[in-house]
Amino acid sequence: MSLTQSIGIHVEGVHFGYPARPVLRGVDLTVRPGELTALIGLNGCGKSTLLRLAAGLLRPNRGRVLLGGEDLARLSRRATAARVALLHQSAPAVPGMTVRHLVRQGRYAARGPLGMLREGDDPVVHRALRDVGVEHWADRDVDALSGGERQRVRLAMALAQDTRVLLLDEPTTYLDLHHQLDVLRTVVRLREERGLTVVMVLHDLAHAARFAERIVALREGLVVADGAPKEVVTPGLLADVLKVAGRVGTDPEGGWPVCYPDHPLHALENENQFH
Amino acid sequence: MNRRFVGLAALAVVCAGVELVAGRGMSPSAVWDVLGGGGEVTERHILLQLRLPRMLVALGAGASLAVAGLVLQSALRNPLAGPEVTGVTPGAVLGAVTATALGLAGWDSPLAVVLAACTGGCVGALLLWLLAGRTGADPAQTAVHGVLVSAVLGGLTAMVLLVEPGELGSVVQWLVGTTEGRVWEHWHLLWPWALLWGTAVWLLAGPLTLLRCGDDIALAAGLSAGRARTLALLCAVALTAGAVAAVGALGFVGLLVPHLALAVFGADLRTSLPGAALLGAVVVCGADAVAQLSSRILAETLDAGRLTVPVGALTACLGAALLLVVVRRSPSHTF
Numbered sequence: 001m002s003l004t005q006s007i008g009i010h011v012e013g014v015h016f017g018y019p020a021r022p023v024l025r026g027v028d029l030t031v032r033p034g035e036l037t038a039l040i041g042l043n044g045c046g047k048s049t050l051l052r053l054a055a056g057l058l059r060p061n062r063g064r065v066l067l068g069g070e071d072l073a074r075l076s077r078r079a080t081a082a083r084v085a086l087l088h089q090s091a092p093a094v095p096g097m098t099v100r101h102l103v104r105q106g107r108y109a110a111r112g113p114l115g116m117l118r119e120g121d122d123p124v125v126h127r128a129l130r131d132v133g134v135e136h137w138a139d140r141d142v143d144a145l146s147g148g149e150r151q152r153v154r155l156a157m158a159l160a161q162d163t164r165v166l167l168l169d170e171p172t173t174y175l176d177l178h179h180q181l182d183v184l185r186t187v188v189r190l191r192e193e194r195g196l197t198v199v200m201v202l203h204d205l206a207h208a209a210r211f212a213e214r215i216v217a218l219r220e221g222l223v224v225a226d227g228a229p230k231e232v233v234t235p236g237l238l239a240d241v242l243k244v245a246g247r248v249g250t251d252p253e254g255g256w257p258v259c260y261p262d263h264p265l266h267a268l269e270n271e272n273q274f275h
Numbered sequence: 276m277n278r279r280f281v282g283l284a285a286l287a288v289v290c291a292g293v294e295l296v297a298g299r300g301m302s303p304s305a306v307w308d309v310l311g312g313g314g315e316v317t318e319r320h321i322l323l324q325l326r327l328p329r330m331l332v333a334l335g336a337g338a339s340l341a342v343a344g345l346v347l348q349s350a351l352r353n354p355l356a357g358p359e360v361t362g363v364t365p366g367a368v369l370g371a372v373t374a375t376a377l378g379l380a381g382w383d384s385p386l387a388v389v390l391a392a393c394t395g396g397c398v399g400a401l402l403l404w405l406l407a408g409r410t411g412a413d414p415a416q417t418a419v420h421g422v423l424v425s426a427v428l429g430g431l432t433a434m435v436l437l438v439e440p441g442e443l444g445s446v447v448q449w450l451v452g453t454t455e456g457r458v459w460e461h462w463h464l465l466w467p468w469a470l471l472w473g474t475a476v477w478l479l480a481g482p483l484t485l486l487r488c489g490d491d492i493a494l495a496a497g498l499s500a501g502r503a504r505t506l507a508l509l510c511a512v513a514l515t516a517g518a519v520a521a522v523g524a525l526g527f528v529g530l531l532v533p534h535l536a537l538a539v540f541g542a543d544l545r546t547s548l549p550g551a552a553l554l555g556a557v558v559v560c561g562a563d564a565v566a567q568l569s570s571r572i573l574a575e576t577l578d579a580g581r582l583t584v585p586v587g588a589l590t591a592c593l594g595a596a597l598l599l600v601v602v603r604r605s606p607s608h609t610f
Contacts, residue, residue: 088491158495
């Protein structure tokens with residue numbers, strides 16, 4: 001699996017929403033093959049929706065989404081899932097299911113309904129279990145695991161889809177700092193090893209600035225900032241996109257931007273900041 | 276896992292054996308004689324024309340109901356779903372009773388009963404779907420809606436029975452569920468139907484496992500969740516209708532046997548679906564054997580020759596107790 005096999009994502013003029021509530025209002029975005037992109041923005045700015053559109057789980061009202069040059073609208077659900085995996089923010093409990101069995105469900109797109117009936121050694125499942133370091137307790141019940149362990153298992157399920165594109169919707173929510181870094185480090189490592197194209201929605205700007213090559217900021221359904229962390233992460237971005245006042249410094253060793261958020265901005269204050 | 280299957284199969288054989296000797300008027304040695312090829316003409320008739328088909332129908336109906344229940348619970352992601360509480364069974368009963376009352380179906384046209392039960396079951400499921408919505412987000416809410424639908428359908432059945440009571444003496448037993456008087460015609464109709472839809476369910480084991488993980492995960496993994504759910508529900512309705520047409524509304528088998536099956540065989544539907552079929556067969560056949568034994572004892576103690584306990588009454592009592600256990604340990608957390 002070399003970098004040449006990586007595929008990119010093109011979002012072209014995408015509108016999405018409901019008559020009374022537009023969510024995305026004309027988004028253009030090109031994610032280059034093998035790039036690690038972070039999507040940031042306030043709750044309800046449309047970042048999760050954009051991720052779901054890129055995974056083919058939603059269809060745009062206008063515009064189109066291309067994956068490696070293929071229009072998602074022309075692909076079946078199964079064909080789409082063979083090209084792009086999405087890790088949801090949360091998932092319901094599945095009573096009685098073991099780790100191995102859940103991760104195995106990630107093979108559905110590749111094997112199909114009848115293929116899933118076959119027993120059989122699936123090297124991709126083994127690799128996915130190894131990738132996130134859960135092979136030692138693969139026969140435990142998923143519901144008996146801690147939140148951090150469960151998130152790793154769900155990441156393994158997404159990896160078992162063996163796709164070139166990996167989309168993560170707030171993969172670190174509900175996790176403590178140790179497990180947040182654990183999940184993010186795993187993603188960064190796999191992306192380097194396999195040339196995965198990764199887009200993740202992150203709430204923590206510090207993580208985005210540390211791990212992403214590129215940050216895309218959304219506000220009210222539009223892309224308002226796009227670039228490398230060093231260019232994009234500024235006090236202006238904090239105020240404009242995240243509605244907080246704060247300062248931005250530089251990590252003394254790594255050189256990446258570090259945020260020092262201070263207090264939430266209210267509408268009037270926000271106006272003053274820019275005029 | 277294989278040991279559990281073997282153990283359960285042995286239990287099924289024991290239940291079937293008890294069922295054969297449990298009835299009145301025949302000693303176990305006479306049964307043995309007949310099975311060995313001997314015996315009197317009357318005894319041969321009782322065993323081969325009455326008891327054997329009755330036993331097979333009990334096994335087949337139990338298996339159908341249990342599999343239908345497991346499919347419903349998986350497809351709807353609801354531990355409280357079952358043919359009895361999602362309107363499928365009451366709908367099937369209403370369909371069968373109405374068709375018989377209108378003269379469209381009856382003892383001479385058993386296939387028509389199955390088809391009528393199927394239509395009724397679909398109507399019941401559709402009513403619940405309209406009430407609870409496609410997603411059926413909250414299990415308890417869906418269960419409440421299911422009870423509502425079931426009550427309405429049960430009321431309609433009662434109305435049909437009141438308006439058209441003459442023809443329907445034998446139909447009343449559908450309401451409780453009984454294997455009394457089931458003969459080879461019932462078995463010949465039940466087994467191909469159950470086998471057909473059972474096979475269809477088996478082919479859906481993969482999608483059903485994904486549906487158990489929730490729609491978000493299923494869709495992301497590449498399953499067209501809506502289509503898979505519709506197909507699964509169709510299979511569940513058909514299996515239920517087949518069982519209802521054969522033995523009537525056996526209470527709680529479809530709701531509770533799936534829980535036992537998942538506890539014994541795990542969440543992998545490739546093993547728990549056949550497991551549920553075997554367990555359902557054991558439960559209904561065993562309950563029928565117990566019902567016959569208790570009828571016999573009751574008849575002897577009360578000196579009432581014609582007293583019979585329908586198997587449905589037994590499964591309903593047993594099931595109600597087990598349902599309490601299930602409700603108390605239903606999981607609710609997310610991750």
